[in-house]
Amino acid sequence: MTTENKAIVERALTGLLETGDVGALAPFLSDDFVHHRPGGITSTRQEWLALVRDALVPLAGMRVEILRLLADGDHVVMHSRRRLPGGPEITVVDIWRLDAGLISEAWEIIEPDAQAAANLTWWDPAYQ
Template sequence: MTAENKNIVQRALAALIETGDVGALASVLSDDFVHHRPDSTSSTKAEWLAAVRTSLVPLAGMQVEIHHVLADGDHVVMYSRRRLPGGGPEIVVVDIWRFDDGLIAEAWEIIEPVAQAAANLVWWEGEPAGR
């Protein structure tokens, strides 16, 4: 199933990116799908698909370079770099997908603007003494 899960993610995302086909993505999500964001918010299948549909127009023409797609058991992890159209910011994205019974049941997404990456490499250092 690991290879098949990777194929499901790659096919659905390719269809979404290349043609804007949200239906290809919707068809591989379970009815009780949950999407998690780093700010601790979550959305249902219907809420997330609505957000994806809304974002398609501003993201039309986005370049996506998939660097890694890894699978282990019921999880698929994808690391990609994305460039927004019109000279918009470059971002890196880590998507984690959990499968249940052949469908994506949960997803986590972490997005970081490349321009801010250096600042985020030292978050654990805290404030210097005396400030």
Template sequence: MTTQSTTPDNKSIVQRALTALVATGDVDALAPLLSDGFLHHRPDATSSTKAEWLAAVRAALVPLAGMRVEIRQVLADGDHVVMHSLRRLPGGGPEIAVVDIWRLHDGLIAEAWEIIEPVAEAAAHLAWWESTDH
């Protein structure tokens, strides 16, 4: 029997997963919260499977150790949870704004989308349609 997760449950699952990952760097603690068919989507239209994404997260943990994460908003609507955060690498690295969108199914994270933008470049991106190649 499956049950439909409620919006507060989905928000809690995502918050628990990301808090554990950021606080401990324990990728293995994140794995059970992802469905076997989990897909991670990037803005360039590439996607990675659960195993591929976990391996990429694991590989990024060393260079990202000590990264400061400030969660600004976590919004949930049905099976989707959206998180907006600001992140800064240690040693004065660039501040980046990140929007993660998570889709949950049967209490597990089934899909994720991620958009990352360096805060210093945000103003230039406000006029992305203005090409210099006219």
């Protein structure tokens, strides 16, 4: 199951990145898919696909370097570095939960690399 889930996530993301079309991603998402972002922001399947579709033009030419793709049971974790041509570099951790061969839930954490050093001391009162 772990290997199969990892392959499903790889196919979904490869299809999206190669075609630039959310239509390549949609068949891999369950009807009740939920996407989570920090701050309690959640999106339904349709809302998230619309957000991805709207981001495809500004993100055209983005380089995605997958650093790690790990799977454990029904979860797949991807650690990647992404960069727009001439733009900032970000580090992203995506966590995908699969159910019955479809991606049913996702969490995404994005950190601009330029802010990484400051985030190492988030607990320091001087930082707040």
